[in-house]
Amino acid sequence: MTKSVDLFEAKLQALMVAGMGGNARAYETLLLLCADRLRSYFRRRLAGREADVEDLVQETLIAIDRKRATYIPALPFTAWLHGIARYRLIDMLRRDGRRAVSLDEGGHELSDAGNADALLAELDVMALLSSLPPKQAAAIRLTRIDGYSVREAAALTGQSEPSVKINVHRGLGRLVAAIKGES
Amino acid sequence: MRTDDLIANLAGRPSPAARPAARLAAAVFCGWLLALAGMVAVLGPPLAAVPDTGATPFALKVGYTVALAALAAFAALAAGRPGQRVAPRLLMVGLPVLLIGAAAVLELASAPRASWDGLMFGSTFETCFLAISLASIPLFAAIAWAFRSLAPTQPALAGMLAGLSAGAAGAVAYAAYCPETTASFLLVSYTPGIIGPAIAGALLGPRLLRW
Numbered sequence: 001m002t003k004s005v006d007l008f009e010a011k012l013q014a015l016m017v018a019g020m021g022g023n024a025r026a027y028e029t030l031l032l033l034c035a036d037r038l039r040s041y042f043r044r045r046l047a048g049r050e051a052d053v054e055d056l057v058q059e060t061l062i063a064i065d066r067k068r069a070t071y072i073p074a075l076p077f078t079a080w081l082h083g084i085a086r087y088r089l090i091d092m093l094r095r096d097g098r099r100a101v102s103l104d105e106g107g108h109e110l111s112d113a114g115n116a117d118a119l120l121a122e123l124d125v126m127a128l129l130s131s132l133p134p135k136q137a138a139a140i141r142l143t144r145i146d147g148y149s150v151r152e153a154a155a156l157t158g159q160s161e162p163s164v165k166i167n168v169h170r171g172l173g174r175l176v177a178a179i180k181g182e183s
Numbered sequence: 184m185r186t187d188d189l190i191a192n193l194a195g196r197p198s199p200a201a202r203p204a205a206r207l208a209a210a211v212f213c214g215w216l217l218a219l220a221g222m223v224a225v226l227g228p229p230l231a232a233v234p235d236t237g238a239t240p241f242a243l244k245v246g247y248t249v250a251l252a253a254l255a256a257f258a259a260l261a262a263g264r265p266g267q268r269v270a271p272r273l274l275m276v277g278l279p280v281l282l283i284g285a286a287a288v289l290e291l292a293s294a295p296r297a298s299w300d301g302l303m304f305g306s307t308f309e310t311c312f313l314a315i316s317l318a319s320i321p322l323f324a325a326i327a328w329a330f331r332s333l334a335p336t337q338p339a340l341a342g343m344l345a346g347l348s349a350g351a352a353g354a355v356a357y358a359a360y361c362p363e364t365t366a367s368f369l370l371v372s373y374t375p376g377i378i379g380p381a382i383a384g385a386l387l388g389p390r391l392l393r394w
Binding site: 019020022024025027028031032035054061063067068069071075076078080081082084086087091130155156157158 | 193
């Protein structure tokens with residue numbers, strides 16, 4: 001048992017090292033394996049929230065990609081992956097907590113289980129957002145969906161206030177272009 | 184977007200050439216140059232006090248603060264890598280403090296009680312505290328910038344270590360001005376200026392170092 005875990009760890013690590021060296025195929029294989037792992041990791045912690053699980057898997061994959069330079073071969077890959085997954089999970093739960101509070105104040109409009117259209121629309125928006133550069137997606141998500149002010153969004157993302165505004169503007173422009181291009 | 188598409192998308196892009204350790208080292212160095220420039224502007228040319236204090240106390244101050252800054256930055260780097268244990272490196276930060284602490288205790292033990300205040304606070308405690316605290320500001324900003332290429336999973340801890348590195352590196356710059364000669368001064372008067380930024384960093388970390 002331990003041996004197969006070690007082998008898996010060694011395999012992931014080899015893929016990561018190859019991927020960081022510019023081997024796109026190794027990197028893709030690695031991300032696919034990570035996605036499986038992440039899915040079961042988040043599923044155990046977010047039982048019954050399948051859409052959130054997949055959202056979080058995607059967010060974490062993006063985080064892995066953006067932060068891959070922080071990996072060094074001296075670290076067990078699974079420990080690195082777990083660290084990022086845990087951070088993203090906590091971050092989502094925190095965002096969720098704040099959103100739940102603001103929804104409660106607004107009178108349960110979206111949390112109403114009958115309102116499936118709104119939830120589906122929300123999922124579509126998330127899918128669209130994930131096609132944007134992370135900074136633009138984050139700026140739009142925070143200011144237009146989660147209801148933060150530009151200032152709060154700037155503090156949360158570490159972007160300056162003007163760049164939050166620019167990212168919202170450019171991101172929305174891209175989304176419009178993408179939707180027009182699709183139809 | 185489907186997850187598999189996302190993965191194909193991510194894998195198709197060239198890998199970034201970011202080198203977080205080099206970036207952190209460069210940030211500490213640039214922040215330090217800024218801090219030193221600030222001291223030159225306010226306190227005049229550096230090393231003016233060295234002929235009065237002698238080379239040995241100067242070397243001791245530089246050695247102590249450089250060791251502290253390097254070990255703190257080393258620990259901060261670990262706090263920026265997910266899955267890396269920070270505690271062992273955090274303990275190493277205590278090592279130079281322990282050594283100077285031992286020297287200070289010996290120094291105080293062999294001196295009359297009436298002279299303790301002079302040994303610990305000298306005549307420049309306020310200057311020392313202020314100079315190190317202010318010097319840590321550009322350093323902290325530079326280190327926080329370097330953290331953008333890192334991934335701190337415990338932002339308060341990472342912020343604390345970033346602040347500690349900034350304070351200790353600020354103390355390296357001040358060591359070039361400090362006219363005091365005792366180990367007790369190094370222990371008692373340098374520490375508040377270094378701990379202050381560490382506390383500020385711990386408070387700012389969760390806001391500044393999110394990713």
